[in-house]
Amino acid sequence: FTLVNVEPLTVPVLDFSRLNCSTSRPLAVEDIGRACKKMGCFQVVNHGIQGSIISSALEAAAGFFELPSVKAGLASEDVRKPVRFSEGFMHNNNKKRALLKLYAHPLSHWIQFWPLTPVHYREKMGNYAMEVRRVALQLMDAILESLGLGKAYMGEKLDDGIQFIATNSYSNISGSDSTVGLAPHTDHGFITILIQDCDGLQILNDIDGNGKSWKKVLARVPDSLHVHIGDHLEVLSNGRYKSLVHRAVINSHNRISISSTHGLSMDEKVATPKELVDEQWPKKYKESSFHDFLDYIRAKDTTGGKS
Numbered sequence: 505f506t507l508v509n510v511e512p513l514t515v516p517v518l519d520f521s522r523l524n525c526s527t528s529r530p531l532a533v534e535d536i537g538r539a540c541k542k543m544g545c546f547q548v549v550n551h552g553i554q555g556s557i558i559s560s561a562l563e564a565a566a567g568f569f570e571l572p573s574v575k576a577g578l579a580s581e582d583v584r585k586p587v588r589f590s591e592g593f594m595h596n597n598n599k600k601r602a603l604l605k606l607y608a609h610p611l612s613h614w615i616q617f618w619p620l621t622p623v624h625y626r627e628k629m630g631n632y633a634m635e636v637r638r639v640a641l642q643l644m645d646a647i648l649e650s651l652g653l654g655k656a657y658m659g660e661k662l663d664d665g666i667q668f669i670a671t672n673s674y675s676n677i678s679g680s681d682s683t684v685g686l687a688p689h690t691d692h693g694f695i696t697i698l699i700q701d702c703d704g705l706q707i708l709n710d711i712d713g714n715g716k717s718w719k720k721v722l723a724r725v726p727d728s729l730h731v732h733i734g735d736h737l738e739v740l741s742n743g744r745y746k747s748l749v750h751r752a753v754i755n756s757h758n759r760i761s762i763s764s765t766h767g768l769s770m771d772e773k774v775a776t777p778k779e780l781v782d783e784q785w786p787k788k789y790k791e792s793s794f795h796d797f798l799d800y801i802r803a804k805d806t807t808g809g810k811s
């Protein structure tokens with residue numbers, strides 16, 4: 505009941521092209537800031553990524569999970585090689601979510617570890633990875649600006665940052681109308697950009713001040729990108745922008761989603777800048793790197809590392 509009867513999210517839609525025009529940029533930056541503060545997420549249209557690049561990436565992801573060896577839960581020859589660099593959990597043992605996680609930046613370094621099949625997988629996913637990164641970096645500039653930090657606050661640190669692409673395939677094996685495919689969590693980077701081939705993403709926030717409730721993100725606006733805030737942006741903004749709790753629900757269809765997470769490099773510490781600390785906003789967070797975060801989560805984990 506609580507999974508199905510979830511209201512759609514009325515999410516602010518940002519026209520990305522407004523960021524590239526000096527007269528409309530200040531208001532667009534303000535809109536982004538407001539969405540980050542109130543909603544923890546927003547959607548982006550007119551981002552310049554061709555629809556065909558988005559659909560090809562979703563197709564490539566679906567094709568990979570359809571490979572007989574992957575379906576059987578065996579690492580295929582070309583998947584086994586990147587084991588050090590990608591994590592894969594397949595549909596075997598009745599798992600509801602299959603995941604292939606790809607390191608994506610710098611692409612010229614990581615792409616050699618990506619799957620070789622289906623054909624054109626690397627090309628299709630690589631095109632999307634590069635394009636979505638371009639959008640992510642420009643959004644991060646705007647987000648920093650909305651915090652009053654100035655466009656160049658992070659400078660090259662963002663250029664050298666990480667990009668993880670998580671390709672997810674969900675199948676409803678329980679036979680029930682809907683089931684949770686991915687439990688509630690927040691992402692660790694600054695921002696995550698997500699695309700999905702059908703509804704399933706749900707977010708938890710308090711939009712009307714009536715307490716937190718789940719809302720579903722509709723896959724309706726064609727080729728729009730869903731952007732949400734991760735833990736490191738919460739740290740950077742000293743809690744002005746909160747990371748967004750989200751989950752994935754599987755309905756009767758199989759479903760594909762691709763999330764691209766962007767942050768600083770693994771060992772670069774994210775700290776709250778002094779400009780964002782004052783009496784009203786005392787410093788709330790310890791500085792940490794992506795690596796520290798993962799170590800902390802592993803250490804805290806009570807499921808024996810299987811989570």
Ligand SMILES: O=C(O)CCC(=O)C(=O)O
Binds near residue numbers: 704752
């Ligand atoms: O499948 C989804 O919609 C959510 C995926 C997600 O949250 C993730 O990859 O971190």
Ligand SMILES: [Fe+2]
Binds near residue numbers: 691
């Ligand atoms: Fe996530």
